[in-house]
Amino acid sequence: MISLTNPYAQEQLRANLALMEVIDPELNINIVDMGLVYGLDFNDPKAITVRMTLSTPHCPMGDAIEQGVINVLQRAFPERQTKIELVWEPEWSIDNISDAGKEQLGL
Amino acid sequence: MADIFVNKAPKELAVIPFYGTAAVFFFLLCVLLFLSATELTGHYFHPSILAIVHTAALGWGTMVIFGAAYQLLPVICERELFSTKLAFLSYLLLTIGTCGMIWSFWWFDMGWLMITSGTFVVCSGYLYTFNLYQTTNDSNKSQVNQHFLLLSAFWLCFTTTVGLLLAINLRYRFIPQNHLDILKLHAHAGIAGWFLQLICGVGAKLIPMFLLGKSQKTRLLYAALILQNVGLILFLADGYFNPIGLRMLLYAILIASGTACWLLYIIDTYKHRARKNVDLLMKHAGISSLCLSLAFMFIPIILLYPQTKWASLYGTLIFLGWITGIILGKTFKTLPFIIWNKRYKNLNGKIKIPMPKDLYHGGLIPYQYYLYLSTLLLTCAGIVLEQANLLQITGILWIIVSLVYGYNVFRVIFHKSQVTL
Numbered sequence: 264m265i266s267l268t269n270p271y272a273q274e275q276l277r278a279n280l281a282l283m284e285v286i287d288p289e290l291n292i293n294i295v296d297m298g299l300v301y302g303l304d305f306n307d308p309k310a311i312t313v314r315m316t317l318s319t320p321h322c323p324m325g326d327a328i329e330q331g332v333i334n335v336l337q338r339a340f341p342e343r344q345t346k347i348e349l350v351w352e353p354e355w356s357i358d359n360i361s362d363a364g365k366e367q368l369g370l
Numbered sequence: 371m372a373d374i375f376v377n378k379a380p381k382e383l384a385v386i387p388f389y390g391t392a393a394v395f396f397f398l399l400c401v402l403l404f405l406s407a408t409e410l411t412g413h414y415f416h417p418s419i420l421a422i423v424h425t426a427a428l429g430w431g432t433m434v435i436f437g438a439a440y441q442l443l444p445v446i447c448e449r450e451l452f453s454t455k456l457a458f459l460s461y462l463l464l465t466i467g468t469c470g471m472i473w474s475f476w477w478f479d480m481g482w483l484m485i486t487s488g489t490f491v492v493c494s495g496y497l498y499t500f501n502l503y504q505t506t507n508d509s510n511k512s513q514v515n516q517h518f519l520l521l522s523a524f525w526l527c528f529t530t531t532v533g534l535l536l537a538i539n540l541r542y543r544f545i546p547q548n549h550l551d552i553l554k555l556h557a558h559a560g561i562a563g564w565f566l567q568l569i570c571g572v573g574a575k576l577i578p579m580f581l582l583g584k585s586q587k588t589r590l591l592y593a594a595l596i597l598q599n600v601g602l603i604l605f606l607a608d609g610y611f612n613p614i615g616l617r618m619l620l621y622a623i624l625i626a627s628g629t630a631c632w633l634l635y636i637i638d639t640y641k642h643r644a645r646k647n648v649d650l651l652m653k654h655a656g657i658s659s660l661c662l663s664l665a666f667m668f669i670p671i672i673l674l675y676p677q678t679k680w681a682s683l684y685g686t687l688i689f690l691g692w693i694t695g696i697i698l699g700k701t702f703k704t705l706p707f708i709i710w711n712k713r714y715k716n717l718n719g720k721i722k723i724p725m726p727k728d729l730y731h732g733g734l735i736p737y738q739y740y741l742y743l744s745t746l747l748l749t750c751a752g753i754v755l756e757q758a759n760l761l762q763i764t765g766i767l768w769i770i771v772s773l774v775y776g777y778n779v780f781r782v783i784f785h786k787s788q789v790t791l
Contacts, residue, residue: 285719288710288726290582290645319579321448323441327711331718338720357582357644368582369647 271305274340278303278311281339285331288324292367298359299328301350305343311336312346316355325349382712384457386783388437389705391465392697393779395429397772398472404765408758411679415550421475426689427560428468428491432526434697435568436460436498438704439519443505446515446575452504460497467491480540488534495530499523514591518571521599525563532556547610555609561688562602562625566662569696570594570632573655577636580652580703583643590635597628616673626666633659650739654699657743661691683753690768691746698742698775702730706782713787721789729785730778738774745771 269275282300283293294300297318304312313332317325329347336345360368402425403410406418414423440457444450451457470487474480502523506516533556539545545552574591578584601624609618636659665687672680706726714723745767752760 286725288707288718289580291725291727318582319445321445322579323445323707323711327715327718330715334717334719356584360644368645370644 271303274305274311275303277339278313278336281335282313282332284335285328287318288327290318290368292364294328294332296361296364296367298361298364299355301353309342310344310346311340312348314348314350316350316353318355320351381451381454382708384440384451384454385437385705385708387458387461388433388440389701389779390783391461392430392433392437393772393776395425395433395468396694397769397776399425399430400765400768400772402476403768404762407761407765410761411682411753411756411758413678414681414685415553417475417478421472423557423685423689424468424471424475426693427565428464428471431565431689431693431697433464433468434701435565436464438572438700439498439502439568441704441708442572442575443502443519446513446519446572447505449505452501456497456501460494460501463490463494463497467494480537484537485534485541488530488537492527492530492534495523495526499527514588514595515571515575517595518567518574518591521595522564522566522568522571525559525567525602529556529560529564532559548613551609551614554614555606559602559606562598562605565693566625566629567595567598569693570598570629573696574632574635576700576703577655578639580645581639581643581648582645583639583641585635585638585642587635587638590631590638594628594632594635597631598625599628601625601628614673619670619673622666622669629662629666633663650735651699651702654695654739654742657746658692658695658699661687661695661746665692679753679756683750686746686749686753690749695742695746698738698771701775701779702727702735702782705779706730709782709785713785714789717789723789729782731781734774734778738771738778741767741774742771 279295279300283295285294286292287294287297287299290297294315299317300313300315302314304314313336315332317328322328329349332347333345336343357370360370399422402418402422406422409416409418412419414420436457440451467487467490470483471491474484474487502519506520532552535545536549536552536556539549539552570591601621604624605618605621608621665684668680668684668687672684706729709729710724710726717723745764748760748767749764751757752764
């Protein structure tokens with residue numbers, strides 16, 4: 264959820280839209296609806312830090328997803344460097360999937 | 371930057387040759403089944419049956435399993451594969467050794483070619499085990515899946531070593547026990563040690579990944595590991611010193627109980643899965659489990675009734691039902707991803723790219739599934755009814771199944787990137 268009182272609300276919205284272009288190759292749904300993105304940090308004016316996870320630790324598709332995140336954010340924010348902070352806590356679960364994602368997965 | 375190393379995908383050389391060569395061996399296996407249809411219900415110690423069984427066990431089953439294991443080890447151990455070069459060397463040795471063994475068994479030439487080929491296969495197994503051990507050794511995680519993999523590799527080494535000794539024994543007799551009794555121990559160390567424990571270990575990691583399901587009942591996996599190994603060790607020890615008899619059922623029950631524990635874990639994962647739609651590739655795995663359960667149920671029949679057709683049916687359920695079923699399904703859940711990673715990883719998010727499932731002809735999967743299922747049923751019927759003509763027809767059907775599978779495997783392997791920036 265993006266708060267409108269957040270000073271970076273506009274950037275967050277733009278980043279979220281960009282990240283929706285990154286598809287999980289196994290499930291064929293985007294990583295935002297998949298609930299893999301935990302947070303975006305714009306405090307450093309030269310960088311965006313993406314705090315995210317993977318559905319399985321050391322998923323073989325992990326580097327492809329990471330590369331996708333870098334690709335879309337570099338295009339959306341060419342003035343900022345993309346940093347990815349990969350975390351395993353909280354562990355990803357089915358509850359992370361958005362309603363749109365659940366619909367695509369037939370849940 | 372990511373604080374945890376994520377790039378765990380192994381190099382293509384450690385995986386792709388195994389899948390491609392296994393598809394060729396599967397075709398060869400099906401041709402041999404067609405050519406030997408009249409011998410299928412006879413005694414298993416027959417040149418063509420021995421050739422068929424070793425094509426299935428080494429060229430088909432072990433070949434794919436090596437490739438899949440090299441691909442999945444980094445996922446299971448959460449670190450890179452120890453050596454791609456050793457993986458490729460194990461491929462060369464396994465391929466050359468298996469070709470020599472099939473030729474030697476088919477013509478029943480138990481000379482230097484058989485012994486050299488057997489030595490190659492043994493070396494391949496030891497290289498695989500060394501690579502696996504080094505990869506798990508460096509891992510800071512200790513999971514039950516790793517224990518399954520390590521123990522299955524031990525049983526692979528045991529099986530291939532005993533197999534080589536048996537081959538030498540046919541030329542220069544030195545084993546005091548009955549050759550056929552030791553052959554049964556060799557076969558079951560391979561089935562219940564190598565194949566069963568590896569499939570249990572890898573399946574317990576992969577199936578939850580594919581179904582997006584999780585089970586908290588890890589104790590079931592430990593119970594499976596212990597029961598399968600205790601049952602197998604007792605069987606081998608008893609079978610070495612005493613003739614194979616009805617008491618072997620006790621050890622079969624231990625191994626079957628272990629396998630039931632593993633199945634309960636998988637069922638629990640299935641119940642808690644996020645993906646409700648189970649595709650045909652996953653249904654292959656369902657058939658495979660059913661065939662394994664049926665094979666266990668046939669053990670008392672084999673021990674009680676002397677007719678060779680029951681042993682043939684048991685072998686068919688193991689190799690063409692259980693092992694082939696799981697490979698036909700899982701190939702397209704694993705192989706396309708390594709090719710996709712190579713071709714499209716860097717383009718993800720830049721432009722519209724095909725997904726891994728687009729790399730094979732999805733429309734052929736239903737044909738592969740139903741043709742495989744009906745061919746397997748007809749083969750079992752042909753064996754039970756001892757109908758050589760029916761088995762000849764199923765031989766042709768098996769060849770078609772192998773061609774459909776092989777087409778998709780090579781379509782994936784030779785996929786060229788269709789997009790440019």
